[in-house]
Amino acid sequence: MAGTAQEPRRLKRNFGLLAVLGTILVIAGVVGLVYTGLATLTSMLLFGWLLLIGGLVGLVHAVQSRGSDYFWLAVVVAALNIAAGVVVIRHPQGSAEALTLFAALLFLTGGLFRLVGSLAVRGPQFGWTLFQGAVGLLLGILVLGNWPESSRYVLGLFFSLWLLFDGLGLIAIGVGGRRIVTMVTEPGPGEPGGPGDQGRVL
Template identity: 70%
Template sequence: MARARKPKDRATSMRQGFGLLAVLGVILVLAGLVGLVYTGVATLTSMLLFGWLLLIGGIVGLLHAIQARGTNYFWLGVIVAALNIAAGVVVIRLPHAAAAALTMFAALLFLSAGLFRMVGSMVVRGPQFGWTLLLGVFDLLLGILVLAHWPSSSQYVIGAFFSLALLFDGLGLIATGYGGRRIVGLVSEQREV
């Protein structure tokens, strides 16, 4: 029979878990800061990682499709797996061209999102009108800025976005870990009283 864990043991275990979460957050923040300093390396690294993920995912998808030979979606699985494998090989062999293509896509995405947000905020005029309009203007300006310097901007844009994502995810994990440890500590103190 398994012994029931004491509340103090559980609280200690939870505090350690939240502490590990905060440590992971610190590692992500440091990786994000390094990536922001070396955006070219971060761009190349993220493209190679993306290519390998596509390639490995395509191989796994192909193996899964082969296992499901008698089903209706066999050929769809084979086609999707082949496309993933082909895209992975292209991204691994030509990471700079892949970064240029993704940068162009990101710029067009920012442009279209900015226009839709601006027009949508003016048409709807909801309670967040000003913030939505400001976000639309920001998206539009960011798209124009990236597009104006394309293709040279592709050397740093993807790496900067990737590094910023690591930085903010890390900050979120630090806040969650620190807050979780505080809450567990407060609850443990309340139980002792």
């Protein structure tokens, strides 16, 4: 019984932690939107460290599984991740310029393909696909037209927006989850502790 009674409290605490984490992410996203240059540098350093750590973990895993058919492929992939991580960490600004250029080309090609595909197929989602293609094409033109200056804020802007929306989602899950747990575990009429319970004598 004690474990059953503590389960709702544990769930509420977990959902509360999600809401707190979401609040932290929202604050970080807002700060990043204000200081996009700092957010770009932070995102590049974080990306570099993730590549480096992932490469080291992959290299250790490859060494542990040596003798397999994919040993050398795993070693090469891990070495490339380590090298890329070192380059990004040592040259975050240059890496940001390269990634911004790559993102602009992706926007351009993706938007162009969506536009052409929507005009050629004209399916049930014609209007939405056309709008997505136009937005992607416009973003690609804007980023590419102002490159490399755009590399100072584009990645930071996207990173901050991701933090902001992800944090809002966690807050919604945390608050909604706590309300659901409260509604489910709330004593009903006639139940001990609920409405109508007048301390009946057994």
